Each structure stands twice: as structure tokens, then as C-alpha cells.
Amino acid sequence: LVTLSKDDLEEITVISADSVSGEEKTFIRTGEARDWKWKNNTDLDLNKTLINGLADNVAQITSINTVSDDLESNSDVYGLKDPAHTIKIRTTEGEEIEIYVGSKSPSGTYYFMAVKGDNHIYMLGPTLYSYLVRELAEYIDLEKFPELEEQQFYSLSVQKPGETEPV
Numbered sequence: 001l002v003t004l005s006k007d008d009l010e011e012i013t014v015i016s017a018d019s020v021s022g023e024e025k026t027f028i029r030t031g032e033a034r035d036w037k038w039k040n041n042t043d044l045d046l047n048k049t050l051i052n053g054l055a056d057n058v059a060q061i062t063s064i065n066t067v068s069d070d071l072e073s074n075s076d077v078y079g080l081k082d083p084a085h086t087i088k089i090r091t092t093e094g095e096e097i098e099i100y101v102g103s104k105s106p107s108g109t110y111y112f113m114a115v116k117g118d119n120h121i122y123m124l125g126p127t128l129y130s131y132l133v134r135e136l137a138e139y140i141d142l143e144k145f146p147e148l149e150e151q152q153f154y155s156l157s158v159q160k161p162g163e164t165e166p167v
Helices: 006-011 048-059 126-132
Strands: 012-018 024-030 035-038 066-068 085-091 096-104 111-115 121-124 157-160 163-166
Touching (some): 012 048
Antiparallel strands (some): 024 035, 085 096, 111 121, 157 163
């Protein structure tokens, strides 16, 4: 299987995971602090709980059980011929790992997975999967505005370029 562990989290420099909409989420480590950033816009801050949860779960990826030792013959049966999700990991030493996540198990609790270059089919627990299905927007830490209620307003102005109209 994948030979990463919690101790190897510092070795991971890139995590890519596709989302339900098909949008690829690629997160990279940047700067001296090696903070996680979205590759397409490193100026945006990420939700630390989500990105650290994804990274921790990727670093600790383990299989629950080996389902088959014949990926080639069984990939269609377990949803791995056209996987639902692909996770790509790159380490500081340049090692690249690709993990494919297929169908949900009949019990509905686990997912079938395979690792590129490995002919086995494994079962993956639901925790990592819960991070994979999140959309990119959930990972971006958007600026939070205070919630305002009607009683707090005395007046409201809507400003367009060059004009101000009282409402």
C-alpha cells in the first residue's frame, strides 16, 4: 500500500484531489512556514481545519482490508475502472503517489481504492472520503462579515460607481 504515515506529513508537498464537480483541488506547501495554499491562488487563505484534516488523513492513509489481488480483472466491479476520485501526492523527495477511489462497499461504510502501480484493491475508511467530496470553495477561508439584523439599521445606502442612492 502507500508507505506514508503521520510522521511523513512534513514530507508531503503537494496534494491534489478532484471534487464532485470535477474541479481539481491542488494544495501546495509554500513559504518558510510551509503553510498549505491553493495552487491557483496562493494569496487566499485556506480553512486550516479542513486542509489540515485532508493532509493528516492522506498522511495516515491505510487500508481496512485487501479485497482483491487482481485489479485488472476486477476494476470495473469495484468502480476503479473509472474512479470516482483521484488523489495525487508528491513528497519532498519527488515521490509521486496516485490513489484511486471507486465505489462504496455494499455495507455503505467503506470505499474501494487502488494505488497506481499496485495490483491490489483495498478498502478505505470514510474519513478521508469525507474530505474528498468537499468542494474547493469549502477549503477557501473566506472573509467573514458580521451578521446584521433589521433592528440594527437606521439607514442603508446602495452605492454604484459615481452615485449614491438612499434606500
